Amino acid sequence: MATTIKDIAQRVGKSVTTVSRALNDYNDISPQTKERVRQAAIEMEYRPSVLAQRLQKQRTDTIGFVLPTFGPRFSDPFFSEFLAGIGNRATQLGFDLLVSTRTPGEEELSAYRNYVQERRVDGFIIVRTRKKDDRIDYLKSANYPFVAFGRVKENFDYPFVDEDxxxxxxxxxxxxxxxxxxxxxxxxxxxxxxxxxxxxxxxxxxxxxxxxxxxxxxxxxxxxxxxxxxxxxxxxxxxxxxxxxxxxxxxxxxxxxxxxxxxxxxxxxxxxxxxxxxxxxxxxxxxxxxxxxxQPIYKIGGMLSEMLVKLVLNEDLKKRQVILHPSLIIRQSCGPPPQN
Amino acid sequence: MATTIKDIAQRVGKSVTTVSRALNDYNDISPQTKERVRQAAIEMEYRPSVLAQRLQKQRTDTIGFVLPTFGPRFSDPFFSEFLAGIGNRATQLGFDLLVSTRTPGEEELSAYRNYVQERRVDGFIIVRTRKKDDRIDYLKSANYPFVAFGRVKENFDYPFVDEDxxxxxxxxxxxxxxxxxxxxxxxxxxxxxxxxxxxxxxxxxxxxxxxxxxxxxxxxxxxxxxxxxxxxxxxxxxxxxxxxxxxxxxxxxxxxxxxxxxxxxxxxxxxxxxxxxxxxxxxxxxxxxxxxxxQPIYKIGGMLSEMLVKLVLNEDLKKRQVILHPSLIIRQSCGPPPQN
DNA sequence: ATATTACACTAAAACGTTTTGGTTGTCAAT
DNA sequence: ATTGACAACCAAAACGTTTTAGTGTAATAT
Missing domain, CATH: 3.40.50.2300 (Response regulator)
Structure with missing residues (x-):
């Protein structure tokens, strides 16, 4: 079995509370105790149980991402890169990324509902917004955190990144x-x-x-x-x-x-x-x-992760709505029209 | 706040234990009680807390997948489809998929070590096996469940799918x-x-x-x-x-x-x-x-998920090692060599 | 001498499940 | 009448953290 906080408590002869507070650097623990606890933690290769932390904090530290696809075979280089962008930034911020793919429609929406009801994720990243978007309507009504890549036709009073x-x-x-x-x-x-x-x-x-x-x-x-x-x-x-x-x-x-x-x-x-x-x-x-x-696809993914995490942690985002300007990359697929 | 098992217990006037056992269909609960509990659960829109279940079961119900990429911009249609295959099957089996991307090397291996030590996932799916594969050596030594897409040079006594x-x-x-x-x-x-x-x-x-x-x-x-x-x-x-x-x-x-x-x-x-x-x-x-x-990429992903889940649940897999035969798809990129 | 403050620590509760090891009451067999 | 078996139920412990609401002691201020 893995070392727990209890084992450390036993070893240093302090209470579980003290150990926990020492590790979290509370200032009602003496420097010496903190040091001893930290040492012990290292020696015993202690790693907190994410499971326990999550239960206690009532947070999953997980971002939900439901990828809209047509048919099961999904093979879109745009999304691969986008995914990497979201995922890597999320990891840096201590969040997991939960991915699944759904065909747009009723089944897709029920995936969202499930995740919300089971409190499986702390918030969502939404892509390919629709003019009238069920997913957004639902999450708004459920008062669940989300950020989107894209605007909708009306009431886009939610946090998003979009390109112009x-x-x-x-x-x-x-x-x-x-x-x-x-x-x-x-x-x-x-x-x-x-x-x-x-x-x-x-x-x-x-x-x-x-x-x-x-x-x-x-x-x-x-x-x-x-x-x-x-x-x-x-x-x-x-x-x-x-x-x-x-x-x-x-x-x-x-x-x-x-x-x-x-x-x-x-x-x-x-x-x-x-x-x-x-x-x-x-x-x-x-x-x-x-x-x-x-478009900086990878970067956009990262921005969205970051915004969502801030939202979840109740920190405030400096920019709630970002609009980027794509730049024209001229290569060889265009030329003057043929003469005739 | 979401309904808990405790709320149901209160409502039906039984203990928490009884409710839990009723919901899990144990046979030391009378049919009437079971029925009443189920009704109440539906009416109160009860959903078990995955967090609590996981802590108690000491399982994360999560599959780990660390995608090997060169550089952060990753955009490989093969992996998109593979990912969808793993993910969708995992979802069907009640498992989450935790994805991250790493450049092969030291940093990659430490990602595995982290996930293992923090017990963040129940097992791994490994792709693009190397002749001498650190990841596999490590997981074997840590005695952690995994399945691989591909063999290695020696000792491939682990569960895998590979194409010939x-x-x-x-x-x-x-x-x-x-x-x-x-x-x-x-x-x-x-x-x-x-x-x-x-x-x-x-x-x-x-x-x-x-x-x-x-x-x-x-x-x-x-x-x-x-x-x-x-x-x-x-x-x-x-x-x-x-x-x-x-x-x-x-x-x-x-x-x-x-x-x-x-x-x-x-x-x-x-x-x-x-x-x-x-x-x-x-x-x-x-x-x-x-x-x-x-190669049936999507399907292979699904097979791997399924194998890993069985492994984690200690069910036995009918085939531990699968070798598939690719078929030749003739299109128009080949012809007789030019004459000269 | 007494009240106040700061410091260092901790017991117990909480998060929401499942599992363990029971108890109680009823009925049939001896 | 006693024993055994069975059905139906449940209290408490467990999973591993963090938070709440303290306690006791020593130093400082009145």
Whole structure:
């Protein structure tokens, strides 16, 4: 059996209380006693039982993260990195990370309810916010701590980090217009996602600002996967007068679009320009390397962990709501539109 | 405050013990009492406190998973899917999954030591086994439950799942030889990884069986990332008499190799053939789609969770050591070698 | 001489379960 | 009438901490 505080108490001939207070550096314990207790703890290789601590503190020291996925096979480089960001920061702060994956919907919400009722986690990190978001409504009503990556349509009076997608997409479109493009295809995320609106809005605004029009028939939506991007790009490139530039709303869909174009014998960056969003590591080494918007995914995960932990510990966060500005990373997937 | 067993006891006018035993369906409680207790529990929305249960049971109901990564930015589709497999099965079995990421080495091992000493998890799942594996040596010596994805060089008398890489690579090489290839390049994983040996061995054997020779100068190692595959393929394709087929030891490196070839103006599947290993979802939608070996990654994760949970609960596993056979998925990244 | 304060320590309760080792009452067998 | 078996229940201990609400002693202030 592992050493307990009781064993130490016996060894140094003091009470359990004293040992506990010595280890926690209370100032009603004499320096000598503290020293003796600490020594003993080291010698006996004492490690507090997290289980006991948690029961007593009525805190789980655990962050909950329910990953929304479609189908069980989940394989998204964006989330891998995001996860690492959350997890590593949480560890530094002495918190565990409890991960599970759910398909959005009723089953997902009941996962939240379960975790709350069983008091299994101290709070949640929510990603891919929806315009009308059940999860957020629920957690608010249950008065349970959470932070989100993303805003919602109304009442976003909760702590969040979000990137300014509208601004980001503006950068992309501006760049494409400068290259000479006039006809755009857009592969948008599912419309119920909040960032879908922002990204679309950013695209529309810049196009209109330039006195151009976005052909609504060339705006398609897909599911943020590579396969989805592939399928939708096939459609976009198959119409009579196809777009010269395809703006995909994340990198994975952009890769899919590249495959579709290449399969048609087109050279990406010459016959058609394609852009992404996220700047996942793979974007640098695709063929051609992808022009995209950079978000500090790993860092964002870390920020969210930190905010949530502060929330749970009732410390106050200096910034409750953070909006980041993505930067345009120009690589080789774009060029001037083909002449004809 | 949440309802406790004490509240129920009060309500039904029985002792705490009786309530506990009723809920756990002991047979020294009368059917009527059981029924009344259950009713009350439902009405009062009782949920047992996992914290208290864990303390009492001296079990954390938690699986530990320390993901080996190089650098903090970790973005590997293989692991995303693997993680989902472990996590979802664990949840079904009533276990939590505690994830953290570490760079292999001293710091990694001390993460294991910490988790063990603090009794934070009931057991571990280990991946990417090394020929001589510290983690396994340690857990064995500490007599702590674990299961591994992969074998080690000696004494693999522990529970594991592994795929037969040797066999798999045999399939690939056989196929390439049948297509007419005589000159192979290999992008191998870091040599300290156990599956590195198996895969290399499988390649060598089949080549020699066919009466050919593997040019050792065309065997390079890399770090299993896309960038790594890209860099090494540049080298392989830059030598005076380059290989006509490149066998990469995972899909990510294969993608990198494809980019490198394409950047040189080569058409993959025609000017050069490239193969991978894993069959991650992206393999189907790359350009060209990748010929690779399929492993049921998600399922393997699930098997490992299940084995570990049984181990922890002292149930016996019907199979302690499982070896799976990958299947060859032929897509468009390979073809006959170019004539010249 | 007495009250006050500071210091160093501690017994007991609490967190919410499960398990141990009973007790009590009833009925059937001797 | 006594013994044994059984059903139904329960008090207390245990898991390992932290917190509460003290106690006793010595030094200092009145």
């Amino acid at each position: 997608s509208e601004f980001g997409m503006g950068l992309v479109v501006e760049y494409l217009i400068r290259l000479g493009h006039r006809k755009f295809g857009v592969i948008a995320p599912p419309m119920n996602l909040m960032f879908s609106s922002y990204r679309l809005k950013g695209i529309r605004m810049k196009i209109e600002e330039a006195g151009l029009a976005l052909d609504e028939n060339l705006v398609v939506t897909s599911d943020l996967t590579q396969r989805g991007g592939y399928i939708q790009a096939q459609i976009l490139l198959g119409v009579p007068d196809p777009p010269t530039a395809i703006v995909a709303c994340n990198d994975l869909m952009a890769f899919g679009a590249m495959s579709a174009a290449q399969e048609k014998g087109m050279i990406v960056g010459k016959d058609v320009s394609i852009t992404g969003f996220d700047d996942i590591p793979m974007a640098e080494h695709s063929h051609p390397p992808l022009t995209t918007l950079h | 890489s040797e066999f798999g690579m045999g399939l690939v090489v056989e196929y390439l030889i049948r297509l007419g290839h005589r000159k192979f390049g290999v992008i191998a994983p870091p040599m300290n990884l156990m599956f590195s040996s198996y895969r290399l061995k499988g390649i060598r054997m089949k080549i020699e069986e066919a009466g050919l020779a593997l040019d050792e100068n065309l065997v390079v190692t890399s770090d299993l990332t896309q960038r790594g595959g890209y860099i090494q393929a540049q080298i392989l394709l830059g030598v005076p008499d380059p290989p006509t087929a490149i066998v990469a030891c995972n899909d990510l490196m294969a993608f990198g190799a494809m980019s490198a070839a394409q950047e040189k103006g080569m058409i993959v599947g025609k000017d050069v053939s490239i193969t991978g290993f894993d069959d991650i979802p992206m393999a189907e939608h790359s350009h060209p789609p990748l010929t690779t070996l399929h």
